[in-house]
Amino acid sequence: MTTQGKVAVDAGRRLSPQEIADNLRERIRIGDLKAGDRLPTQAELADEFGVERGAVRQALRSLQEDGLLTNVSKGSPPRIAETPVVEGEEPRPTMVALAPRLIDAFQVPHVRIDAACLTSESLIPALGEPLRLIHAGAVRPEKIDVRIMLPSRKINLAFPVQVGSSEGEDPVHDRWLAMRNAQGQVLRYNLSALRSHGIDINVTFRALPFTPPVKLYLLNGEEALMAYYTVARYEEPTEEGVLDMYDVRGTESLLFSFEKRTGQRDAAFVEESQRWFDALWETITTDLTLS
Helix, strand or coil: CCCCCCCCCCCCCCCCHHHHHHHHHHHHHHCCCCCCCECCCHHHHHHHHCCCHHHHHHHHHHHHHCCCEECCCCCCCCEECCCCCCCCCCCEEHHHHHHHHHHHHCCCCEEEEEEECCCCCCHHHHCHHHHHHHHCCCCCCCEEEEEEEEECCCCCCCCCEECCCCCCCCHHHHHHHHHHHHHHHHHHHHHHHHHHHCCEEEEEEEEECCCCCEEEEEECCCEEEEEECCCEEEEEEECCEEEEEEECCHHHCEEEEEEHHHCHHHHHHHHHHHHHHHHHHHCCCEECCCC
């Protein structure tokens, strides 16, 4: 067994069985303990964590119930089980799937939401229920940080775009820009209203120098939600005539969920997605003014 994942035990207190189990889970997640590895004996674990064997037994029982241990018997230490295949939540359209995930995300003291998308069209209704719960006093986070990356107004979008060549005015781009700005302002206003409950609110927008081919939501650094933007041809009546364009219906895109707690594969996806987002935020994005 490697020493990389060993815990530093505070001599002033003893770890609980839950803390011991969480420490071993983390070693399994990062690969310090791999499938087939045999755990140290209960005596060795008790010595390492500075606890009685009863606490170790409770921790191992918790891991066994989670399906992380195999060959559990009184005769020898158990082994790490093969990573179970956990069936994730069935993908559903963004408009249906995003709201319940946000409700869960608002249960912690410090809520962190990062989003990279074409507009804020899906976020506004999805945030409706969490915000209602806060106003009703059912949920009370202490701080909410929201970071949103949207395409810059200065770039030539890959979509939406007008079908065929056009010179001069670009009504499709103007339509998208008006939506981007109006929805962003509504989102900022709705979240800022929570300051009346004594919540620390930070809402920041940055401009992407490209059109995102997918939408991505990162919740509290623990979950990544991703949906593809599928381009199709649409005709939309306006007062000036029919807009013939290539566009997407982001609210209808299937949203796929990846959670750290599900396993190593999903945990790696969440971590890499967060790293991707942070790198863009800190490098090639620019200040975005919603006007």
